[in-house]
Amino acid sequence: AQSVSQHNHHVILSEAASLELGCNYSYGGTVNLFWYVQYPGQHLQLLLKYFSGDPLVKGIKGFEAEFIKSKFSFNLRKPSVQWSDTAEYFCAVNARGNYGQNFVFGPGTRLSVLP
Amino acid sequence: EPEVTQTPSHQVTQMGQEVILRCVPISNHLYFYWYRQILGQKVEFLVSFYNNEISEKSEIFDDQFSVERPDGSNFTLKIRSTKLEDSAMYFCASSVGQGAGNTEAFFGQGTRLTVV
Secondary structure: OOEEEEOOOEEEEEOOOOEEEOEEEEOOOOEEEEEEEEOOOOOEEEEEEEOOOOOEEEOHHHOEEEEEHHHOEEEEEEOOOOHHHOEEEEEEEEEOOOOOOOOEEOOOEEEEEEO | OOOOEEEOOEEEEOOOOOEEEEEEOOOOOOEEEEEEEOOOOOEEEEEEEEOOEEEEEOOOOOOOEEEEOOOOOOEEEEEOOOOHHHOEEEEEEEEOOOOOOOOOOEEOOOEEEEEO
16 A cells, blocks of 8 residues: 655745755555645645656746655755745655556645745 | 536535535546545545546545446535534545546545534
8 A cells, every 4th residue: 555754744944945845655666746735725736746757847836856766755845935835735646557546645744934 | 727626615514414515527537536634634535436436445435425426527425424523624636547547636625514
């Protein structure tokens, strides 16, 4: 069974600070990897995704993530955060090639950016 | 831009009552999902649905839960006899996921279910 862990429960940063949120997964097969963001009171939105190819993927709003297969990691980064990045961030995994395979979410990391 | 829509946005029900949460997935999507998020907790998988049948379900999805695709557009989650602990935000999602399954899930705005 797949599982996803996220290193931090709550991260507090000042504006312009750099961000890195850790994500590790456990699964023996090939996976698709995602980062979703949930702004306060809103639904989940896709930030970025990795299916194959270049392990460094760029998403919306200046976010990027790097897939390191040997470490089973998919860490999210942003060089300079803004107050509007305050949200909950979820890493998710989906086993590639399985029909109807569900998306397994990590527990989430709450990011608070101080103005 | 196509989106997943859910109704109602907020449902209040008495314990023991049946509730039906409704979702309209994106029209060309083939895979449908229900997730829930208890306040302050992680997003939990409930069930996935493909080709008019459940393809996977979690331990949470017990006999009190059922899903249905009654027509070509709606995807519903029914809770037969609600409990206080069913209070949560319920998210519907859909994905294209044909063949290799390389696709993301698109989520609806959620239905906040409050059981009193």
